[in-house]
Amino acid sequence: MRSKIVAGNWKMNKNAAETEALLTELSAKLPDTQAEVMVAPTFVNLSSAVRTLESSAIEVIAQNMHFAESGAYTGEISADMLLSIGVDTVIIGHSERRAYFGETDEILAKKVKAALAKNMRVMFCFGEELEDRKSENHFKVVESQLKNALFSLDASDWGKIILAYEPVWAIGTGETASPEQAQEMHAFIRKTIADAYDTSVANKVSILYGGSVKPGNAKEIFGKPDVDGGLIGGASLVADDFVAIIESI
Numbered sequence: 551m552r553s554k555i556v557a558g559n560w561k562m563n564k565n566a567a568e569t570e571a572l573l574t575e576l577s578a579k580l581p582d583t584q585a586e587v588m589v590a591p592t593f594v595n596l597s598s599a600v601r602t603l604e605s606s607a608i609e610v611i612a613q614n615m616h617f618a619e620s621g622a623y624t625g626e627i628s629a630d631m632l633l634s635i636g637v638d639t640v641i642i643g644h645s646e647r648r649a650y651f652g653e654t655d656e657i658l659a660k661k662v663k664a665a666l667a668k669n670m671r672v673m674f675c676f677g678e679e680l681e682d683r684k685s686e687n688h689f690k691v692v693e694s695q696l697k698n699a700l701f702s703l704d705a706s707d708w709g710k711i712i713l714a715y716e717p718v719w720a721i722g723t724g725e726t727a728s729p730e731q732a733q734e735m736h737a738f739i740r741k742t743i744a745d746a747y748d749t750s751v752a753n754k755v756s757i758l759y760g761g762s763v764k765p766g767n768a769k770e771i772f773g774k775p776d777v778d779g780g781l782i783g784g785a786s787l788v789a790d791d792f793v794a795i796i797e798s799i
């Protein structure tokens with residue numbers, strides 16, 4: 551059975567004290583759930599987050615990493631650095647990394663390989679822009695994002711991959727894909743993986759939806775058969791909202 555996952559991507563929000571406060575509140579309010587619950591605070595607060603959540607079921611994950619082992623890459627973070635503080639899951643390919651930091655499919659493919667080489671889990675994000683959807687090019691775009699970054703992996707690597715489909719037009723905009731649009735794309739993603747590998751790989755990979763998921767729409771989106779959870783931005787910064795979203799799965 552595929553894992554259900556609800557992950558909060560805090561992006562560039564919350565200082566040290568605020569991180570501690572939100573994690574403490576979340577831990578105290580965490581409901582009983584079948585889902586894996588993850589949070590991705592900023593790099594500077596990762597170590598303290600791991601310590602704060604030591605005896606909690608919430609997993610701390612990273613928002614990004616570099617593909618190189620180490621070296622002259624000012625401002626960057628390696629897989630070994632994350633592993634050394636107890637973080638073994640990393641988000642790769644978020645649309646904000648693609649749009650604002652020039653991360654291409656080629657760079658992302660290198661990052662995915664580097665993380666897998668260290669036995670890390672990868673939460674790979676992808677999704678079309680508004681123009682792609684308007685021109686009905688969205689399936690092609692998504693297919694090529696998957697192909698370019700992931701389809702040179704061995705089938706055995708897919709046990710370490712989580713997918714997060716995030717239509718860029720729905721991120722932080724308040725506009726969500728309808729549950730039907732999410733399901734349609736998730737089913738397409740699973741079929742694309744089945745065609746490239748086989749159905750056993752496709753049926754085992756968790757595919758999360760991200761883009762303006764809120765307490766009010768989470769249940770309907772998570773209710774779709776190919777939606778295995780969510781990657782939550784804004785609503786993960788408010789403990790009660792994030793908890794309500796976890797309760798919706």
Ligand SMILES: O=C[C@H](O)COP(=O)(O)O
Nearest residue numbers: 559721722761762783784
């Ligand atoms: O990583 C999370 C996504 O970018 C979704 O963000 P959002 O929930 O604020 O739209």
